[in-house]
Amino acid sequence: MAQAPERGVPAGYIAPLAAVDSARFGIAIVTADGREFAGGDGDMTFSIQSISKVFALTLALGVAGDQLWTRVGVEPSGTAFNSIVQLEHEQGIPRNPFINAGAIVVTDVLLGRHEPREAIGEMLRFVRMLAGDKDIFVDETVARAEEETGFRNLALANYMRAFGNLRRPVEQVLGVYFHHCALAMSCRQLARAGRYLMTGGRHPETGHSIVSARRARRINALMLTCGHYDGSGEFAFRVGLPGKSGVGGGILTIVPGVASIAVWSPGLNERGNSQLGTFALERLVHRTGWSIFDPRPG
Numbered sequence: 271m272a273q274a275p276e277r278g279v280p281a282g283y284i285a286p287l288a289a290v291d292s293a294r295f296g297i298a299i300v301t302a303d304g305r306e307f308a309g310g311d312g313d314m315t316f317s318i319q320s321i322s323k324v325f326a327l328t329l330a331l332g333v334a335g336d337q338l339w340t341r342v343g344v345e346p347s348g349t350a351f352n353s354i355v356q357l358e359h360e361q362g363i364p365r366n367p368f369i370n371a372g373a374i375v376v377t378d379v380l381l382g383r384h385e386p387r388e389a390i391g392e393m394l395r396f397v398r399m400l401a402g403d404k405d406i407f408v409d410e411t412v413a414r415a416e417e418e419t420g421f422r423n424l425a426l427a428n429y430m431r432a433f434g435n436l437r438r439p440v441e442q443v444l445g446v447y448f449h450h451c452a453l454a455m456s457c458r459q460l461a462r463a464g465r466y467l468m469t470g471g472r473h474p475e476t477g478h479s480i481v482s483a484r485r486a487r488r489i490n491a492l493m494l495t496c497g498h499y500d501g502s503g504e505f506a507f508r509v510g511l512p513g514k515s516g517v518g519g520g521i522l523t524i525v526p527g528v529a530s531i532a533v534w535s536p537g538l539n540e541r542g543n544s545q546l547g548t549f550a551l552e553r554l555v556h557r558t559g560w561s562i563f564d565p566r567p568g
Contacts (some may be wrong), residue, residue: 278537278545281517283419286412287317290519292537295546298457300465301529304474311565312457316534317412319516321460322450324467325397330367330379331485338379342372342433344488347494348501354426362433366496368514371426374436377447381438384541390449397453400463402475406455413452413531420448457520460532464522467493467512468530490524501541508552510561515543523551525560 277295281287296311308416328340347356347365356365366371380389381431390408398406403464427440436443456464465474471486472479493512498505504515511531519536521544531554535546 272489274467277535278387278539280519280536281542282356282518282536284412284415286409286415287518287536289375290316290536292535295494295535295550296457297531297533297550298461299529299531300461300468302468302527304472306461307456310460310533311534313356314534315454315459316520316536317409317451317516317518318455318460318520319451319518320368320373320454321372321514321516321518321520321522322397322453323368323376323394324493324514324522325393326373326376326380326402326450327367327489327492328481329392329396330376331481333383334379337352338367341496342367342375342513343495344492345449347499353430354422356432357426357429362430362435364430366492368492368496369499370423371430373450374427374443374447375424377450378436378438381443381446382445386442386446389446393450393453395537397455397463400466400473400480401455401459402462403459403499404454406459408449409454412454413449416448416451417445420444425449433535451516451523456482457532459528460520460522463528464524464532467524468526468528470527490526498543499541501539501543504541505548506544508548509555510563511551511555512562513551515547519544519547521547521551526562528560 277292294311298308298312300306343365345365430436437552466480470483471481475563493514497514511523515521520534523531533547539545
């Protein structure tokens with residue numbers, strides 16, 4: 271597959287992701303008043319990968335409440351998404367729920383009330399409900415590819431198990447984790463799924479509370495400070511919005527009270543974040559003034 275180097279390079283360690291054309295680009299915006307805009311490949315499905323960590327965290331907070339923070343921290347890691355270096359020094363407590371180690375603990379929490387198949391089904395039902403779209407699915411080919419190459423995640427999980435911070439069998443936890451990462455969505459579906467973080471924790475169509483306003487603020491805060499791994503500071507500097515990236519090339523970005531935005535371009539920069547997607551969001555914010563750091567009229 272021909273690639274465009276100026277757009278970054280797709281993740282090479284997961285075969286189905288490596289095969290995606292880096293010339294692909296999609297964007298979708300859903301506003302607080304219900305308008306939807308999509309462009310490019312905005313309706314093409316892709317593997318959302320670590321963006322699923324936002325939805326897994328939301329579910330886990332419903333299970334464990336603030337007790338979750340005794341097992342997972344809330345600080346930026348400053349290291350790569352699959353790094354193991356901090357776990358020994360910090361007694362097996364991951365820095366935050368958006369690095370791989372933290373998301374594995376979050377998955378362990380979700381397995382506290384479900385068997386693996388049920389936990390996967392719960393996540394799928396949840397994102398379908400958020401997006402109002404039953405066509406969202408788990409890409410089993412991607413899930414299998416991740417299982418075949420997930421040696422670092424296996425090391426992270428076993429290390430945390432040794433510290434007592436993983437309570438279910440490692441194979442079960444990782445199987446569910448890989449299936450969460452293999453969720454396939456389009457930019458339009460992803461932007462719709464993120465709307466509750468735009469509207470203070472409520473589903474904008476039903477008014478149903480997904481999370482409390484306080485928890486929605488905290489999830490957004492974690493997305494701003496930790497959502498792009500060791501590139502989180504740069505994303506905050508350039509874009510100035512809560513966002514969560516995935517190595518499939520997607521980024522979910524929230525403008526609180528204004529819009530939910532999803533972009534996708536599979537070429538990644540050196541930190542594993544979508545190169546063209548980040549640039550597009552930077553341009554969008556510059557044009558609209560949507561950064562949370564920009565003063566707004568009224």
